[in-house]
Amino acid sequence: MRVFLPKDAAALALGAEAVLRALREAAARRGVALEVVRTGSRGAVWLEPLVELETPAGRIGYGPVRAGDAAGLLEAWLDEDGAHPLRIGPPESHPWFAGQTRLTFGRCGVVDPESVEDYAAHGGFAGLLRALSIGGEAIVDAVKLSGLRGRGGAGFPTGIKWNTVRLAEADRKYVVCNADEGDSGTFADRMLMEGDPFLLIEGMAIAGVAVGATKGYVYVRSEYPQAVRAMRTAILAARWAGWLGEDVAGSGQAFDLEVRVGAGAYICGEETALLNSLEGKRGVVRAKPPLPAVEGLFGRPTVVNNVLSLAAVPWILAHGAEAYAGFGSGRSLGTLAVQIAGNVRRGGLVEIPFGLPLRDVVEGWGGGTATGRPFRAVQVGGPLGAYFPEALLDTPLDYEAFARAGGLLGHGGVTVFDDRVDLSRQARFAFEFCAAESCGKCTPCRIGAVRGAEVIDRITTGVDVARNLAVLDDLLELMTDASLCAMGGLTPIPVGSALKHFPEDFDAARGLSRAAE
C-alpha cells in the first residue's frame, strides 16, 4: 500500500508527523506493508494534512487528516473500497484544484522533492535542455516574449533584466534568487522550495546559461528552516546527477548553486540590501543606479529575481513563450500564485491566470471568513499593500488594475480580516513595522515612521484631530516622495488606504465606545 503525505511546513504544523506515526501503527496492526512518500503541499492548507492513497484509478485524497483518523482510514482502504468522510476524490478533479491553472505549481504536492528522477519523470529539465540548445540570446527573447514580469513585487519585465546582464562584460556574473519572502500573507516561495525545489534549480540554471553566469545564490529567510533544508538537499542531488556543476548536462557550461540564510531583516528582501547581506554587510539599501544588473553582487553584473519569476521560466521554455502569454490579461501575462491567508475558511495557494476578480479568491476559493463573522477588509500585497473594503472586491487581479485602485499586487498575498479588525491599529502597525525594519539610510522612512505612529495615536485619542490629520497627510506625501526605496515609499499605501476606506476606525469617539465594550 502506497500513500503520499506532505512534509511542507504548513502540513507539519498541522500534525503531519503525528498522522504518519498513527498510519504506521494502524498499518502494523492490520499487518499491511505501508510505503509513505513524502511530498510538498498542493496548496490547500485547509485540507492539510492531505493524505493520498495510490489506487489503480490514480491518487485519491483524504483530508484534513488527524492522527485519530488513521485507524479508520486503514479500515476504509482495506475493507470499504476507500469510502470515508474525509475522502475528497482525485485531488485534480476537486473543484478547489480543478479551477486553477497550475503552470508553476503543477508538480508541487505531487512529486517527491528529494528525487531528481521523479522530477525528470514529471517533465522536469525539458526547459533547461531546450535552453542549452538555443543559447543565451534566444532564451532572453523567449522570456521577453512570454511577458513574464517579476513576481517579487515590482513587476519589472524579467527578459529585459536578463538582457542587460547578458550584454554586460565582466569576468564573473551571478544569478541571485530572492527567497526572502518577508511579506505577511505570502508563502508561495516557501511552498515551491519545499515541494518542487528542482524547478527553482532549473530556472536558475537557465538564467545562468542565458546571461553567462557561473554561480548562483539562493537567499532564503531564516524563518524557513524546512525550505533551507529542502533546497540544500535538492542542490546536492542535482549536482550529483550532473544538472549543476562544471559541466551542466554535458553542455560544457558551468553553473553551480549555494543556499545562504538571511537573519531576520525584512529589508533584506529589497534587492540591493539583499546583495549587501550576501556580501556579509549590514542590509542597507544601495542607491540606484548602478542597477544590480550592471553592478550587483561583489560589483559584478547580477540577475536578482524572485523565486516565482525564476520558477516560471522552465515552463516557458518547455511549452513556448506564446503559450505562457496566452494566459492573463493586458500587460499582466501568465499566471499569478495567489496566497489566501488570515481569517479565511479555505486558506492556501491557488495559481490562476491574471485578471480574475479579487472576489473569486476571497469568497470563491477562500469561502469567506474562518470565524464565520462578516468580512470587513482584505490586505493585498503584504505589509506595504492596501487595505480594501468589500466595495473593491471586484478589482481584477492584475498589476495595472490594482495600481488604479490605489493598491498593489506585490507577491500575491491576500490577507482577510473579519469585522473585529480595527483599521487604525493596522495603520499604526504599518508605521511600527516600517520603523522597526527601516534600514536607516534615509530620514523620511527612519524618522517619519516613528512620527507616523505618534500622530495616529493622537488622532485616535481625539487630540487636535483636524490638525493631526493634516500632519499625517503631509507625512504620507513626504514618505512617498522622498524615500530611497519602497519600504518608506509604500508604507503610506496601507496607512492611506485604511484612512480612506475605513475613516470611522480613526474616530476617537468610536474608539472609546469600542474600548468600553
Add this chain to the structure above:
Amino acid sequence: MQGPSATLSHPAVAAPPWDEALAAGIIRELAGLEGALLPILHALQERFGWVPREAVPLVAEALNLSRAEVHGVVTFYHDFRASPPGRHVLKLCRAEACQAMGAEALAEGFMRRHGLAWHGTTGDGGLTLEPVFCLGLCACAPAALLDGEPLARLDDALLDGLVEGARA
C-alpha cells in the same frame, strides 16, 4: 504586566560556555566563503545559542574587518542574539495574517501567564520568547516556531500544552 519572576538578563541556561578553540575552528572552516560573515555568525549562534562577545575580535581578524564592522553587522540583524537564550525558544508570529486570527491576544495572554516580555526568558531559563514577522504559515494562523518546529492554528491551551510538552 510582567510578573516578578520575569527576568530579561542572563538566566541559568543550557547554552554551552565560551570555547575559544571551538569558535576558532568554526570561523576557520567558513572564512574562505564569498561573503563569509553571515554564515559564520549563523554557525556561531547555532553552536553557542548566541553570538558571544568574545567571538567578535576573532571573526574580525579572520575576515580582515574591524571589530566595529563585525559588531555593526551583528546588531543590524534581528536574528543574532546578544545574550544566551533559554533551553527552548518560542518564536511567535506578530504579522498581519496572524493578527487577523487573534495573534495579539494570544501573545499577550501567553506573556501574562508565563511572566514574559518579548525577548525575555523565564526565570528558570527554560524558555525564551521572541517575536517573528511571518513564518509563511499565514493560511493556518496564528503560527509559531518552537525550537524550529512549525506550529499552527494556535490558541491559549494549545500553545501552553505544546510549550509544556517541550519543556517536560
